[in-house]
Amino acid sequence: MDFLQTATRNLFFTGKGGVGKTSMACASAIRLADRGRRVLLVSTDPASNLDEVLATTLRSEPTAVDAVPNLWAMNIDPEQAAGEYRDRMVAPYRGVLPDAAVQSMEEQFSGSCTLEIAAFDEFAKLLGDAQATEEFDHIVFDTAPTGHTLRLLTLPSAWSGFMETNTSGTSCLGPLAGLQAQQELYKKTVEALSDGKRTTLVLVTRPEPSALAEADRTSGELRVLAVTNQHLAINGVFQATDASDPVATAMQSRCDQAIASMPSRLKKLDRTSVPLAARGLVGVDALRQLGVDRSMSDLTAPSEDHTIAHVDNAADSVAMDSLIDTLAAQGHGVIMTMGKGGVGKTTVAAGVALALAERGFPVHLSTTDPAAHVAATIAADQIDGLTVSRIDPEREIEAYREEVMRTAGAELDDQGRALLEEDLRSPCTEEIAVFRAFARAVAEGEDRFVVVDTAPTGHTILLLDSALAYHREVTRQSRQMPESVENLLPRLRDPNFTRVLIVTLPESTPVHEAAKLQDDLRRARIEPFAWVINQSLAPLEITDPVLSGRKAHEKKYIHEVLNQHADQTAIIAWQTTPPTGTNGLRELFLVSTTSG
Template sequence: MNRRFLPTSNNVTPYLFFTGKGGVGKTSTACATAVALADEGKQVLIVSTDPASNLQDLFEEEIGYEKTTIPHVSNLQAINLDPEAAAAAYREKVVGPYRDKLPGPVVAQMEEQLSGACTVEIAAFDEFASILTNPERTSEFDHIIFDTAPTGHTLRLLQLPTAWSSFLEDSTHGASCLGPLSGLGEKKQLYAEAVRALSNQELTTLVLVSRPDESALNEANRAATELKEIGLTNQLLLINGKLQEYVEGDAVSTSFYERQEQALAHMPDQLKTIESFELPYVPYQLTGIKALRTLFREQTFIEETVETNSLADVSSLRNIIQQLGQKNHGVIMTMGKGGVGKTTVASAIAVGLNELGHSVHLTTTDPAEHLTYVLGSQSNHDFTVSRIDPKAEVEAYKKEVLTKAKETVDEDGLAYLEEDLNSPCTEEIAVFRAFANVVEKAKDSFVVIDTAPTGHTLLLLDAAQSYHKELERSTGEIPEAVSKLLPRLKNAHETDVVIVTLPEATPVHEATRLQDDLARAGITPSWWVVNQSFTATNTSDPILKARSQSETKWIELVSKDHSRQTAVIPWQLEATVGYDQVKQLTK
């Protein structure tokens, strides 16, 4: 058994980064740590760098782009970095000085170059780096805690200093997808200082948060490896949500406990070398200051709940599959906060449709791809599984663009184009085009897409409006699959969106915000799925039973206020891994 995580100002560094697979409890443990350090009398700032932040849900207080004082916690302030707002400010900073000096078409082209998701990434990083490296800001606080996005986004965010510094160092032509490089030259020093701060073991600790399950531990191991490679070697492993004991004769309790024990026993060897701590599985949801303060204490509290028949008006996963199966083809996308089970639900829908006799192609656009873990390499002529591999797509895209350009562009022009394609923005463009090509397959079969966590998903959908300009600029044409994509996604006869959530506050709030964003894009979800519900089991374990009672208000909120159609999936006694196991879930 690992030591219980009890952070104090004496045993943690000034800067703490909480990272890990979506849904492992990064935000809750980061917020609880912030409260604990502030309660010691330390000045603490917690910053979310996640485009889909939920600090406000845990603190039950609106948190904006400026520092917000958290009520009832002396010395604690919070910031939600808004990537979109940062991108708008960044665009204006780059373009503004040229508005009266350059012709209108040139300024318009600069704005167009700055319209991609790459600009959102670099703008958010500018804000992050300015906090980390500005003595005026850091001197205010004894500790700065960064609640980062799910692992795939975090890795990219933390690799940006190296990526962008290298790009700027090697570039000679003065322009890129980020606009004039002269406007970015001043950032070189900022990025170098950010890298030094991240790599300084006296200043920075990377807290790898994981649930005691195989998928989350593998993700933590991947993060540990890749972050060590870029200099973040001061790492700490935090196992969150470990059930301390099980109830004899309770199948749910026993299975839950044994699966956790087995996962910990077989964790990757590298993780075993990292200093590790543990937090127990608690019988309450981590929202509100009282709950956050209780997390690090031996005593716990049970939320007051009212027994209700929360499952009276909901359906099962089988109902979703039967309804979708009435069509002959179409696009089905599962969306939601990281860690809610999008991959499992997407796999189950695909398997269920295949069992009904339909031809199905199942794929993922998630950089932190978990589809292979759930289904392996299962495929036949009517059921195929694939992954959009960002690295492979980038290489194919660059090769295609350069090959075509050689027909009409001179040597200097090719050198400029090759340099432009070395921008980190190219990955987003290439992945987006591959996504459009996959959707095109839905003409005569079902295409089920396991999408990335919320922030990445929305960037992907928004790309339909911005990347077609970039594609046209790079290739001189817009592929038919790209031009048809957004109309196809908005057409309810062709596309069904299934929002996946857990019966907990943060995932439900996040799913609600996702639905609002989809509505602005003209997309209405067909179903909500509430996954991993203890309410739908007959457990007598006091901890799990208390959790099941706290679920009821969230299931009712989803079914009555947010969703046209709702399905609930019980917590499963066995891990849903492999085609046959996924097929059982559909029954």
């Protein structure tokens, strides 16, 4: 890993869920410690598995890793920090404001922005206060703040009284409102992040178009803030070692094509390529091998874990058509595919929509596919009964921004408008804007199937619920609510009208993030219908030693989904050709299994 040759004091690893940033951070920290450097490894990931990976019970303060002299590690729990922060902010209003208003405030402080800012608050104490970490030579963070959070924290008006009087109802101003006292610490933290002599920001990605596009977006956001000290790490680069294995040769081809066509901005960055690991990266010995050239003898597939070998029995059950038959039995309603970016929820949604239409049902597919490839290829084939529309997030966001600036921003001064404009660039704003388009689509489910590939999170649904409750508390006239809004939440919570498919990958981070998503949905009184494990090697015949190892490693996470999270599960095989167009989508469900 080239960035370790002249490693800066601070190393930040950032990337979307499942790309391997925790593994990369751990391997880097171990390699530096093995050189005799004193290293502190810090995770602010809510689904952190540092304890498992390092075989060490960690706390919220530095803990020595016995297997690696010179290495200390700690888990910062942003959810706990966010909860404590939320309690501090809401407590003064309990018993003063109506219960509905307090509930609305609590949900406002339960979103991803609060979590991110609380996490920033915790690691700012490590990065911005030099004395707090003076005993260490390197600080390695396996999570980095987004460009949005950094921009928000650098606006002077973020520390003014504007936030205390803001009534615009926008997404991140509330969570930020209690942090003025730490302005100087945050300023030093942002300065440290942009100082190339002290800090390197490693953009971790996979050799896949969607992951590379996300890395490019992050790179651009950070460059706007003068954080140009970036290094690209492409994790999971695959080279077939068995040319007779069609899955292996297809995977190498797709990997090579993705790297060759990566965004031009990424091509200009210094780059490290890390080979796809045959085994799970758990344990210090495995992490020491990350990125190291291996002989063929090292690539032998690991022995089977007999405690979970029964997962293979799922391959003998009915294919995913069975799940679609169950969905079709209702005759109409809404089907939502949900999951983190990069797990394939758009592709799964398109496949489900196509399958329902070919069963003779009228179907409307509402997609946010940025390139519109899925929507365009299906629409071009003019499948009977299937209509396709694309929700354009940028257009929805722009319309929402204009509306908020025209109303809430009308009476603000220049600084106030600047802060409001930045707040409207947040991920929360995109979710709210797309939610409005989503609400329009849901109403069509009364007489047809509506398949939506981007759905509101549990937090957004609860935020809407509490806002409606607060509105009723103020007006005492619920009849003023539009009928579509009144009916939206009952429809989403009706298991006979709305079916949620949680899409994940058979890997640690995607499964754990999907479990958290399910918890959020249950908070909003929505019970997922099924889980879909996408891009699995488990149903395939494989001879390549690296992929055989990956196939065996999947079992742990398939077993976890089957036995801990899902009432019923479908497993979709990794495709040798990208599942685009009607023929590709038909192939998607041919080699798949269901288990319940």
